[in-house]
Amino acid sequence: MKKVLKPREREQLLGTTYAFPMGIWFTLFFTIPLSIIVLYSFLKRGLYGGVEWEFTLDAYRQMFNPSFAKVVIRTLWISIVATLGSILIAIPCGYAMAKSKYQTILLFLIIIPFWTNSLIRIYAWISILSTEGFINTLLIKMGILTEGVQLIYNNGAVVLVLIYMYLPFAILPLFTTIDKFDFALLDAARDLGATKLEAIVKVMFPNIKSGLSTAFIFTFIPIFGAYTVPLLVGGKDSTMIGNIIVDQVSKTRNWPLASAFSMVLTLISLVGVFWMLYNGKREQQQTKKTTQQSLELNIRRHHLRKVNSK
Amino acid sequence: MIKHQYNKKSKISFSSAMLYLTIIFLFVPLFVVVLFSFNDSKGMQWSHASLFWYKKLIFESPSLWSAFKNSLIIAFTSSITATFLGTLAAIGIKWYRFKGRNYITTISYLPMVLPEVIIGISMLIFFSAVRVRLGMFTIFAAHTTFNLPFVFMMVSARLDEFDYSTVEAARDLGANESQTLRKVIIPTIIPGVLSGFLMCITMSLEDFVITFFVSGPGSGTLPLYVYSMIRYGVSPVINALTFVMILGTMVIAFTFRRFLKTVAASS
Amino acid sequence: MKGVEIAVEQVSRAYGTFKALDDVSVTIHKGEFFSLLGPSGCGKTTLLRIIAGFDYPDTGTVEFDGKDILPLPPDKRQSNTVFQTYALFPHLTVYENVAFPLRLRRVEKEELDRKVREYIRLVQLEEHIDKKPSMLSGGQKQRVAIARALINEPSVLLLDEPLSALDAKLRQNLLIELDVIHDKVGITFIYVTHDQSEALSVSDRIAVMNKGKILQIGTPYEIYEAPATRFVAQFIGESNIFPCKVLACEPYGKEYMLTVDVPSLGGEVTVTDYDPSEIGAEVDFTVRPEKVRITPNPPKTTHTYMNSYKGVVDEPVYSGFQSKFYIRLDNEAKPIIKVFKQHTAFLDEGPEIEWRDTVYVSWTAADGYIVKETDR
Structure with missing residues (x-):
């Protein structure tokens, strides 16, 4: 006779059957590799690549070596500038898209370039910015320049191309949240005496916080871990953490150091993701009532200030 | 009221001006590349229109096409594997409580949020630690890994719209577990599964960073080939390739959209 | 079957x-x-x-x-x-x-x-x-x-x-x-x-x-x-429920006639029940709104077990086939009693009752009942 399973045992069995193939795959090709990185970052470097089984914090100590520290700081500022640039462009874009009648077409227009291979998009910028590139050729032809100017292989080019690459990552989440925003609140704010800009900053921004944080994380994390863009359009002084990691693995063969840098990237990314999830959750918990209340409060405060200043 | 409308028509708002500029910004580089793919000479000096580089791309680039063949093999094998594993897992996670559920849920989102470099490096170090030779298999494994979260996410999203009572109804009406899966669950979530699959194909065809780390001799994919072209001697063949690839993705996307629409309409 | x-x-x-x-x-x-x-x-x-x-x-x-x-x-x-x-x-x-x-x-x-x-x-x-x-x-x-x-x-x-x-x-x-x-x-x-x-x-x-x-x-x-x-x-239907205390309990045909003290109604109420109750028990007295009669004048009746109270219409709610009245009784506790009045043919309808009218509400002992499990 076939054994009859209790419902709870059945559930356990079924869940396991369905989910475990993926669980095993991830364990094998994600968890274990990532654990190896964690482990290697605490080991001594081998002479010809690889590691020796000896615990040490050398790798982390090396990170404070000035030449590396410079790269970390540069990575930070490039990432922040590029991310903020993307978001500043993305906010009005998301707003205009949310207000537009042609949302589907606009979405398509934003996404199509994004479907194109990333290397090809980088290549496009190389052919535009390089000394014999499109801009220089055009300017020379117009007689503005006599010989090509180096527009590429500098940090500016890196920031520009990074913004170009990750802009859709900022626009899409912002568009989704702004689209859900109740525009009547803006009218209400205007009605109560706020200027258009004040209404947007004081009423809309607090209500699209989750979109802003998602946009920030979606752009910041990949930019922070960028590898190809600084490699192809950056100059000597444009290396970022991603490039160090690759160099340490393939050229210098210092695996522990590469692992330590990977840990830094991983940790920063995880912190960012959890921050985003936390923000999203908190916004969900906020009821409509509190939004309404904070709106009223903001406007009342604003009025008081206006009255006082008179 | 009338004055207000007049105002609206008379000027384009700041935000929509930004939006149009952004769209132009997004398209200009691609447009320049496509334009010069029809240029007869090398470089950015326009001579006259010709299909020279397209001829070169199609008839004189055997290594590009073999890289493309590798790309296709990897894209299909890894997408099929990822779709299969991801779909089953999404079903299991959505509807059953079991030991290890939290672990699998968490781990299934991580590869999506970590920088590609990390995934690539960790796999490279892993493969060399366990002494697996880099080649088609390692690329396949890496691609399946970064594709899986997307299938899982898209199928889960589809399952969220799915009323669990229909599963209970099927069981109640006499279907056993596998009949329920085949006759009720799969037919209902198939649009999610297919869009997940298609997303995998595009991402797999497009990936460079991760592939860069785990590829071995003779297993180069198309993005790797493009990389070497950019790095070591740019040839306008890339321009021609760009246009072909843009057209390719558009065709896939539009046919798929239409296909999805018919599927959605029929269910 | x-x-x-x-x-x-x-x-x-x-x-x-x-x-x-x-x-x-x-x-x-x-x-x-x-x-x-x-x-x-x-x-x-x-x-x-x-x-x-x-x-x-x-x-x-x-x-x-x-x-x-x-x-x-x-x-x-x-x-x-x-x-x-x-x-x-x-x-x-x-x-x-x-x-x-x-x-x-x-x-x-x-x-x-x-x-x-x-x-x-x-x-x-x-x-x-x-x-x-x-x-x-x-x-x-x-x-x-x-x-x-x-x-x-x-x-x-x-x-x-x-x-x-x-x-x-x-x-x-x-x-x-x-x-x-x-x-x-x-x-x-x-x-x-x-x-x-x-x-x-x-x-x-x-x-x-x-x-x-x-x-x-x-x-x-x-x-x-x-x-x-x-x-x-x-939960089932609507009720007027008041806590009360059993004062007396006597057999009454097949049932029992109880006298209970309902503080919020300002005194004693008679009510029948299928089962006997202990004297002094804390129970609930209940009467359904549709069993309460509402009249502009004191009810003319000789019924011994009639409970009748004077009150004021606090809120009339008209809903077509019937009206619901919230009556505030004229005693210290000022309790509210809900009453349903069916609208019937015009001639049977009786005088119209409006907001703030003084009215009388009444019910017989058989219409009320005792709830012993008070869920309190």
Whole structure:
């Protein structure tokens, strides 16, 4: 006779059957590799690549070596500038898209370039910015320049191309949240005496916080871990953490150091993701009532200030 | 009221001006590349229109096409594997409580949020630690890994719209577990599964960073080939390739959209 | 009589610390139309899902005709379910939805076609046979669900708030249809609902549930006229409920005549009850609003056991066929009494009663009742 399973045992069995193939795959090709990185970052470097089984914090100590520290700081500022640039462009874009009648077409227009291979998009910028590139050729032809100017292989080019690459990552989440925003609140704010800009900053921004944080994380994390863009359009002084990691693995063969840098990237990314999830959750918990209340409060405060200043 | 409308028509708002500029910004580089793919000479000096580089791309680039063949093999094998594993897992996670559920849920989102470099490096170090030779298999494994979260996410999203009572109804009406899966669950979530699959194909065809780390001799994919072209001697063949690839993705996307629409309409 | 007898014995089910079912026992007879009635979260759906096999008790047993069914998965039980959300298969037509159970059993083609059409006719959906569920209205969807659940010829049909997603008129019609179907197929129906009027109108018996417990099992008449607890009295229909103390209790025909002290009514009230009460017991006195008479003048009656009070109309609520009055009584506690007044033919109607009118409310001892379990 076939054994009859209790419902709870059945559930356990079924869940396991369905989910475990993926669980095993991830364990094998994600968890274990990532654990190896964690482990290697605490080991001594081998002479010809690889590691020796000896615990040490050398790798982390090396990170404070000035030449590396410079790269970390540069990575930070490039990432922040590029991310903020993307978001500043993305906010009005998301707003205009949310207000537009042609949302589907606009979405398509934003996404199509994004479907194109990333290397090809980088290549496009190389052919535009390089000394014999499109801009220089055009300017020379117009007689503005006599010989090509180096527009590429500098940090500016890196920031520009990074913004170009990750802009859709900022626009899409912002568009989704702004689209859900109740525009009547803006009218209400205007009605109560706020200027258009004040209404947007004081009423809309607090209500699209989750979109802003998602946009920030979606752009910041990949930019922070960028590898190809600084490699192809950056100059000597444009290396970022991603490039160090690759160099340490393939050229210098210092695996522990590469692992330590990977840990830094991983940790920063995880912190960012959890921050985003936390923000999203908190916004969900906020009821409509509190939004309404904070709106009223903001406007009342604003009025008081206006009255006082008179 | 009338004055207000007049105002609206008379000027384009700041935000929509930004939006149009952004769209132009997004398209200009691609447009320049496509334009010069029809240029007869090398470089950015326009001579006259010709299909020279397209001829070169199609008839004189055997290594590009073999890289493309590798790309296709990897894209299909890894997408099929990822779709299969991801779909089953999404079903299991959505509807059953079991030991290890939290672990699998968490781990299934991580590869999506970590920088590609990390995934690539960790796999490279892993493969060399366990002494697996880099080649088609390692690329396949890496691609399946970064594709899986997307299938899982898209199928889960589809399952969220799915009323669990229909599963209970099927069981109640006499279907056993596998009949329920085949006759009720799969037919209902198939649009999610297919869009997940298609997303995998595009991402797999497009990936460079991760592939860069785990590829071995003779297993180069198309993005790797493009990389070497950019790095070591740019040839306008890339321009021609760009246009072909843009057209390719558009065709896939539009046919798929239409296909999805018919599927959605029929269910 | 078709169907099975279902015996639920001491079933408990907890989700974490929340007790969904707390030691529930009930026997449902063969062929009965049995309702589980209660507010949301009372455990009625959990009990139904345990009977169907989608949930399982922590302790207790469930038997169909004396056979333990708990180890059986849903597909091996003699019950079929009609779901609140219809649970139609979105990718299949009406025909294929109804045919689903038969296809699973590989019923021969002609037999299958004959039966599917028969059941689609039973729920009057012949015109919609080739439509997909997305093209049907809510009522039509629920009919498909009913046909699909019945085609396997189950011994028990479990209905989980099947009408709650429909609008009021449609609900009435479908309810009557359900009753007709029940008479035709003759199997046991277990009907879960939070709507007392649904339960009262079609059930043979009702179990009223709250907080995981069954408070009362009885016919609709018993439940309405003799609620066992304060909760039942409040949940079924409307009630005026006042705490009181038993002062005297004497036999009165087959029943008992009680005198109780109701502080909020300002003194003694007479009321009949089926059972005797202890003198000094703290109980509740209740009278249904439709049993209270409202008159502009003091009621002319010689009835010994008449309770009559003077008050002012605090709020009249007109709703067409009847009016509801909130009367503030003229005593220290100033309690509010709800009164229903049916609007009848013009000549029988009597003088109009308006806001702020002084009125008299009255009822006989037989119209009030005592609730001993006060749930306090």
